[in-house]
Every structure is written in C-alpha cells, then in structure tokens.
Amino acid sequence: xxxxxxxxxxxxxxxxxxxxxxxxxxxxxxxxxxxxxxxxxxxxxxxxxxxxxxxxxxxxxxxxxxxxxxxxxxxxxxxxxxxxxxxxxxxxxxxxxxxxxxxxxxxxxxxxxxxxxxxxxxxxxxxxxxxxxxxxxxxxxxxxxxxxxxxxxxxxxxxxxxxxxxxxxxxxxxxxxxxxxxxxxxxxxxxxxxxxxxxxxxxxxxxxxxxxxxxx
Numbered sequence: 001x002x003x004x005x006x007x008x009x010x011x012x013x014x015x016x017x018x019x020x021x022x023x024x025x026x027x028x029x030x031x032x033x034x035x036x037x038x039x040x041x042x043x044x045x046x047x048x049x050x051x052x053x054x055x056x057x058x059x060x061x062x063x064x065x066x067x068x069x070x071x072x073x074x075x076x077x078x079x080x081x082x083x084x085x086x087x088x089x090x091x092x093x094x095x096x097x098x099x100x101x102x103x104x105x106x107x108x109x110x111x112x113x114x115x116x117x118x119x120x121x122x123x124x125x126x127x128x129x130x131x132x133x134x135x136x137x138x139x140x141x142x143x144x145x146x147x148x149x150x151x152x153x154x155x156x157x158x159x160x161x162x163x164x165x166x167x168x169x170x171x172x173x174x175x176x177x178x179x180x181x182x183x184x185x186x187x188x189x190x191x192x193x194x195x196x197x198x199x200x201x202x203x204x205x206x207x208x209x210x211x212x213x214x215x216x
Contacts, residue, residue, distance in 0.1 A: 004038060008080040014050060017082045019092065021099075022071045023196045024117035028092035029100040031060075033082065038073075045070045047084060066090030087193070116182075116192060123186045139183050147187055150180045 009015050013035065019028040031049040033041065037057050040048040047060040047068040061067030068086035075082055093100040107113070126136040139147050154177040161169040185191070 002075055002079070004035065006079055007038075007075060007082075008078065009035065010080070014052070015080060015082055017047075017049065017084050019047060019068065019084045019086055021092075022085050022087050023193045024115055026099050026115070026117065027101050028068075028086070028088065028098070038082075041070060041084070042073070047086060061089060064090065064094075066092070068092070087197075119179075120182060120186070120192055123182055127186055136183065139180075140187065144187055147180065147184050151177070151184055154180050 007015060014032045015034075015038070017031050017033045019031065020026065021028055031047075032052060033048070034050045037048040037050045040057070040059070044059075047070060049058045049060065050056075051058040067089045068084075069089070071085040071087060073082055073084050091098055093102070123136060126134055127140045130137040130141065139150065154173065157173040158170065158177050161173045185195075
C-alpha cells in the first residue's frame with residue numbers, strides 16, 4: 001500500500017483526483033485534494049476536496065447530501081494523480097446530473113460507447129415513454145408474466161448452447177438472457193447498484209472464507 005508521503009503534490013500542494021463511479025465506471029468529476037483533504041477522505045471514507053476558488057476544504061455532500069463513499073484510491077505511475085472510486089448517494093454535478101462530464105465534444109461514427117448503465121437508461125426510457133414498434137415496449141406492456149417467461153426461455157437457450165460447447169452461440173444467448181434480466185430489473189425496480197452491492201458483499205464473505213481455510 002502506497003504511503004501519502006510518496007505522492008507528488010504540485011507547487012500549490014495539490015493533486016488532481018479523478019472520481020469514478022464504482023458501478024458504471026463513468027468519470028463523475030475532476031477535483032483537487034491537498035494532503036489534509038486526502039487524509040480526511042481516508043479517515044471518513046468520504047470524498048473531501050480542496051476548493052481552489054474558495055480556498056477551503058470541501059466535503060462532497062455536506063450541503064447537498066450527495067455524499068461519495070470511497071471504495072478505493074489509486075495513484076498513477078508517476079504518483080501525481082489519483083483515481084477515487086466511489087459509491088454515490090446522488091448526482092455528482094452541482095447541476096444535478098449524474099456526472100460533470102455530460103456534454104459530448106466528439107463521437108466516432110465507427111465506434112460506440114456502450115455501457116450496462118447506458119442500456120439500463122434506455123430500458124427505463126422505454127418503460128416511461130413507450131415507443132411504438134419497440135420490442136422492449138412490448139415486454140413492458142405485456143407485464144411481469146411475459147418478462148419472466150422470456151427470462152426462463154433465454155435461460156434454457158444458454159444451457160443448450162453451453163452444453164453443445166458452441167462458444168459463439170453461448171455468447172449470443174447469454175447476451176439475450178442479460179437483456180431480458182435487465183428488463184426484469186427495471187420492471188421490479190432493481191438497479192445495477194443493488195446487484196453490485198449484493199455481489200460485493202458476497203465477495204467479502206468469500207474472501208473471509210478463503211482466509212479461514214488458509215489458516216486452518
């Protein structure tokens with residue numbers, strides 16, 4: 001584990017901190033820390049920055065309630081920049097958006113920026129404002145029983161493809177299953193962060209079990 005003394009703060013005593021969402025992996029904001037704010041962040045396990053405009057410490061969420069719970073802090077190879085991975089209580093931006101980075105400057109015609117969170121947003125949109133001719137809209141209109149039936153059917157398709165040891169078909173069917181499960185999640189009011197937290201808690205338990213086995 002790197003010691004704070006090994007970090008390289010600039011001539012103003014600051015180090016840039018890139019804040020990343022633990023679930024979506026999206027960049028939430030770019031802020032700055034000094035040694036004191038970094039120490040506070042590590043002690044409270046909440047992001048604390050140095051405001052260059054106000055020249056004072058700034059605990060994110062202290063006013064808005066949108067605290068950022070720190071999962072990890074990682075330094076780059078030169079030790080002069082940080083990536084802070086967090087779980088957020090609300091929007092990162094003072095404008096009320098999920099991230100401060102929302103305005104595209106360029107987008108490739110050949111490559112597409114895909115994320116599970118982006119897909120979830122699209123599915124939420126289909127449930128809220130039903131688009132005519134959309135398969136997703138059709139599923140939401142038919143309701144829970146239809147969605148559950150499709151999840152069951154796609155699960156069987158995954159099993160069949162995997163049993164046949166057909167890698168390409170298995171990938172295809174897993175993608176189908178994942179899509180229908182995400183539709184189910186939207187229908188049930190379950191977010192990716194809920195699944196992330198559940199899997200994370202199981203990882204901690206599994207890690208403890210492994211440690212216990214090693215000490216016996």
